[in-house]
Amino acid sequence: MNWFYKQPVSILFKTGGLKDLGEELEKLGYRKGLLVCTSYFVKNGKADEVVKSTQGKITAVFSDITPNPLVTQADSCAKILSGDDFDFVLALGGGSALDLAKAACAVAANGGGALDYLTGKRTVVNPTLPLIAVPTTAGTGTEATCVAVLSEPALGLKAPMFSDYFYPKLVIIDPELTLTVPPNVTAATGMDALSHALEGFWSRNHQPICDALALRAVRLIFRYLERTYDDGSDLEAREKMCEASVLAGMTFSLPKTAASHACSFPLTSVCGLPHGEACAFTLDSLCHINADAENGRLNDFARDAGFSGAAAMGDEITRLKKHMAMPCTLAEIGLRAEDLPEFVQKCKHPNLLNNPVEMDDDALLRMFKSKAD
Numbered sequence: 100m101n102w103f104y105k106q107p108v109s110i111l112f113k114t115g116g117l118k119d120l121g122e123e124l125e126k127l128g129y130r131k132g133l134l135v136c137t138s139y140f141v142k143n144g145k146a147d148e149v150v151k152s153t154q155g156k157i158t159a160v161f162s163d164i165t166p167n168p169l170v171t172q173a174d175s176c177a178k179i180l181s182g183d184d185f186d187f188v189l190a191l192g193g194g195s196a197l198d199l200a201k202a203a204c205a206v207a208a209n210g211g212g213a214l215d216y217l218t219g220k221r222t223v224v225n226p227t228l229p230l231i232a233v234p235t236t237a238g239t240g241t242e243a244t245c246v247a248v249l250s251e252p253a254l255g256l257k258a259p260m261f262s263d264y265f266y267p268k269l270v271i272i273d274p275e276l277t278l279t280v281p282p283n284v285t286a287a288t289g290m291d292a293l294s295h296a297l298e299g300f301w302s303r304n305h306q307p308i309c310d311a312l313a314l315r316a317v318r319l320i321f322r323y324l325e326r327t328y329d330d331g332s333d334l335e336a337r338e339k340m341c342e343a344s345v346l347a348g349m350t351f352s353l354p355k356t357a358a359s360h361a362c363s364f365p366l367t368s369v370c371g372l373p374h375g376e377a378c379a380f381t382l383d384s385l386c387h388i389n390a391d392a393e394n395g396r397l398n399d400f401a402r403d404a405g406f407s408g409a410a411a412m413g414d415e416i417t418r419l420k421k422h423m424a425m426p427c428t429l430a431e432i433g434l435r436a437e438d439l440p441e442f443v444q445k446c447k448h449p450n451l452l453n454n455p456v457e458m459d460d461d462a463l464l465r466m467f468k469s470k471a472d
């Protein structure tokens with residue numbers, strides 16, 4: 100077996116670690132930065148707190164970010180970056196803020212617009228401004244990856260961009276920042292992390308180091324996600340989910356995700372599901388579908404994770420989804436059986452090819468029809 104591993108991100112995992120931000124910026128020698136965060140952090144004062152903690156090093160804030168960040172928003176942020184002599188960007192928030200910051204840095208350094216990169220008209224060839232990522236949710240894992248996801252509603256498009264320049268220079272993971280995340284977001288981001296870990300494991304591009312990270316992440320998620328959902332003030336559970344999230348991000352960054360994420364893009368753009376719920380919608384089914392692929396390695400993995408096999412692991416995912424009030428049927432997401440032939444065509448993202456079992460039209464139709472009840 101031939102394989103390659105790379106993880107160039109420096110990670111500071113520390114409860115209360117956001118207090119060390121000013122010291123870390125001083126170590127890196129940065130002098131002028133842009134804070135990228137959602138308007139939520141502007142309104143609750145966290146953005147101002149972060150700005151003050153940098154002792155004048157952050158001189159501007161960009162907060163025009165929606166839950167599924169848009170190419171137009173990335174372009175607006177890139178315009179700000181291009182118009183001043185910033186030497187770093189700090190992204191504070193969930194996957195939306197971090198992904199938008201990655202994309203904006205790329206556009207500012209390489210020209211054009213974000214849509215050019217989503218559609219393949221341009222590629223990221225020039226180094227981007229260094230990014231410091233401070234995630235405030237436990238799930239996206241984008242702080243440890245070379246991936247950014249943007250949307251263009253006019254085209255019904257939600258897709259990832261890839262570049263080694265997207266790896267952050269430094270990540271500060273402070274579990275205290277996740278204590279105020281509401282239950283529905285805790286559930287969605289946690290299932291996103293589970294999707295990253297499982298898809299990174301069963302991807303056709305899997306490799307041993309990522310496999311080991313996947314197992315640790317999956318064990319943590321099955322042990323702590325429900326506990327975190329039920330009691331958001333449980334700091335130990337929050338810490339373990341933050342650990343699982345970054346490990347899951349490291350799991351899929353190189354192997355890439357597979358069918359669950361490929362299907363998640365239209366589940367978000369067409370049905371309006373939040374990203375984590377969209378990934379979770381098919382994840383349990385794919386545990387059953389992929390169980391015997393590659394000599395049953397997923398069954399072996401599931402047993403290592405504490406289950407009797409992949410099917411039992413898939414059933415536990417279904418139970419978790421129901422417990423956390425996540426949609427499990429076509430009716431719950433507004434898809435009719437007659438819509439499926441057209442819908443599955445929208446699932447034909449390249450990540451579908453990473454799945455260990457071929458997911459052609461018939462396989463996709465069978466999977467979605469199994470969710471009719």
